[in-house]
Amino acid sequence: VARSLPSQWSKQYGPVMTVHLGPWCIVVLSGYKAVKEALVDQADEFTDRPPVPFFDRVQRGYGLAISNGERWRQLRRFTLSTLRDFGMGRKRMEQWTLEESRHLLESLRETKSTPFNPTFFLSHATANVICALVFGERFSYDDVNFLRLLQIMQAERRLESSPWGQLYNFFPKLMDHLPGPHHTVFNQLEELKAFITEKIHQHEETLNPDNPRDYIDCFLIRINQEKDLAESEFIYENMTATVLDLFMAGTDSTSSTIRYAFMLLIKHPDIQEHMQKEIESVLGQHRAPQMEDRKSLPYTDAVIHEVQRYMDFAPLSVPHYATKNISFRDYNIPKGTMIIPMLHSVLRDEDQWEDAWAFNPVNFLNQNGNFKKNPAFLPFSAGKRACVGESLARMELLLFLVSIVQHFHLSTPGGPSSLDIKPELSSFVKVPAQYQLVVTPR
Numbered sequence: 001v002a003r004s005l006p007s008q009w010s011k012q013y014g015p016v017m018t019v020h021l022g023p024w025c026i027v028v029l030s031g032y033k034a035v036k037e038a039l040v041d042q043a044d045e046f047t048d049r050p051p052v053p054f055f056d057r058v059q060r061g062y063g064l065a066i067s068n069g070e071r072w073r074q075l076r077r078f079t080l081s082t083l084r085d086f087g088m089g090r091k092r093m094e095q096w097t098l099e100e101s102r103h104l105l106e107s108l109r110e111t112k113s114t115p116f117n118p119t120f121f122l123s124h125a126t127a128n129v130i131c132a133l134v135f136g137e138r139f140s141y142d143d144v145n146f147l148r149l150l151q152i153m154q155a156e157r158r159l160e161s162s163p164w165g166q167l168y169n170f171f172p173k174l175m176d177h178l179p180g181p182h183h184t185v186f187n188q189l190e191e192l193k194a195f196i197t198e199k200i201h202q203h204e205e206t207l208n209p210d211n212p213r214d215y216i217d218c219f220l221i222r223i224n225q226e227k228d229l230a231e232s233e234f235i236y237e238n239m240t241a242t243v244l245d246l247f248m249a250g251t252d253s254t255s256s257t258i259r260y261a262f263m264l265l266i267k268h269p270d271i272q273e274h275m276q277k278e279i280e281s282v283l284g285q286h287r288a289p290q291m292e293d294r295k296s297l298p299y300t301d302a303v304i305h306e307v308q309r310y311m312d313f314a315p316l317s318v319p320h321y322a323t324k325n326i327s328f329r330d331y332n333i334p335k336g337t338m339i340i341p342m343l344h345s346v347l348r349d350e351d352q353w354e355d356a357w358a359f360n361p362v363n364f365l366n367q368n369g370n371f372k373k374n375p376a377f378l379p380f381s382a383g384k385r386a387c388v389g390e391s392l393a394r395m396e397l398l399l400f401l402v403s404i405v406q407h408f409h410l411s412t413p414g415g416p417s418s419l420d421i422k423p424e425l426s427s428f429v430k431v432p433a434q435y436q437l438v439v440t441p442r
């Protein structure tokens with residue numbers, strides 16, 4: 001199996017290494033021990049983000065994913081508790097996700113076993129889960145307005161990982177004055193923000209402070225509570241940016257993971273069959289899955305974990321930053337250093353995994369076939385900056401994947417050997433290849 005370059009370097013240079021790239025001094029942390037020691041044991045020092053001009057331009061410095069200090073702390077705490085209120089406790093998100101799953105199954109059934117590219121349906125389904133959370137509504141798969149917004153998000157993603165996006169990070173002032181595709185995307189993003197702003201206005205008109213329906217309602221209530229507070233982070237502009245964050249971070253990540261899971265299940269028919277048998281024995285052919293079924297589905301749970309481990313969606317995580325001098329092990333990491341916790345090296349750490357380089361659910365199973373946890377399972381990173389959407393993403397992965405495998409056999413016209421399962425690294429995240437899927441009702 002081909003090993004990637006940075007992990008060869010880390011074998012040569014150890015768990016902490018320094019790289020110089022353009023104007024940046026970068027410290028790369030690798031292996032479970034070093035990453036955990038930094039992000040968890042020294043969490044306070046390793047929590048901040050670097051200035052990224054491209055995102056600053058998109059978000060104007062607001063929002064959750066790129067901010068630091070008090071603004072970040074407040075928005076993060078608020079987002080986590082709102083997710084929790086609509087999430088596991090109240091079962092609201094579970095019901096929304098199940099409803100979306102029914103629409104997805106319906107669309108898959110309509111393909112009538114003919115080949116199609118699953119990318120569109122999956123990103124629409126995961127975007128709708130975020131819509132349910134923030135707007136309290138979903139959009140039909142043929143809603144033209146919503147399709148346009150999905151396209152804008154995709155265009156932003158492409159720009160972000162293109163040379164134009166990278167150039168913007170090195171020369172923001174210059175790029176603002178040069179022509180190029182970035183201006184088109186920046187303008188389109190204004191359209192997306194206008195859509196969000198319109199939704200916010202609609203929410204204001206129908207708000208019932210005693211019965212918040214979604215994220216925007218909760219934000220509006222908070223704005224109102226803090227309206228006399230000079231220092232409040234809860235103001236309109238910050239709300240739009242934070243909502244945009246949830247879309248940007250929550251849509252592609254989850255839908256690409258499901259798209260990749262299908263690929264791996266086609267590539268490993270024995271694993272798909274084992275998973276299907278387990279699901280059928282627990283749920284039968286018709287009952288929809290619930291989160292509570294997870295513990296009765298140890299093999300399926302192991303497969304889903306293994307998909308995330310093997311996929312390695314964000315191999316370099318999202319960059320962190322030293323906002324002051326940090327002393328770490330025997331090193332001094334000076335203020336202004338970008339810090340890359342290399343999740344790739346954690347998810348492939350040979351000291352932590354039984355079969356680090358293969359796709360093998362045994363990495364999450366014990367001898368009795370029960371689910372086995374592993375502390376090095378960090379696809380969502382760790383510590384105070386770890387993914388806020390983790391519980392939502394894990395719910396979507398379980399409910400969508402279980403429903404689909406319960407109802408359909410997955411295959412591809414060229415057979416398993418025609419699939420190239422090597423995801424492409426695009427900027428900071430892995431993008432699985434496009435392929436034709438065939439879903440045959442069971």
Ligand code: HEM
Nearest residue numbers: 065249250253254313314318380381385386387388389393
């Ligand atoms: C399989 C799906 C997902 C994966 C693999 C994933 C992974 C990650 C990773 C690696 C980070 C960076 C953590 C760090 O800096 O140390 C992150 C941050 C983030 N994720 Fe996710 N994520 C997923 C789904 C989601 C979903 C569904 C949402 C929305 C609810 C979401 C919202 C966010 C946000 C807002 C941040 C920034 C947090 C901050 O800066 O404080 N993610 N995610």
Ligand SMILES: *[C@@H]1O[C@H](CO)[C@@H](O)[C@H](O)[C@H]1NC(C)=O
Nearest residue numbers: 071231232233234235237238
């Ligand atoms: C967003 O919150 C920050 C935090 O104090 C505040 O300084 C800023 O003014 C807010 N945004 C806007 C547009 O006012």
Ligand SMILES: *[C@@H]1O[C@H](CO)[C@@H](O)[C@H](O)[C@H]1NC(C)=O
Nearest residue numbers: 324325326332333334335336
């Ligand atoms: C941070 O470290 C640098 C050397 O790497 C040193 O010159 C500077 O004085 C330190 N700053 C503080 C505030 O300790």
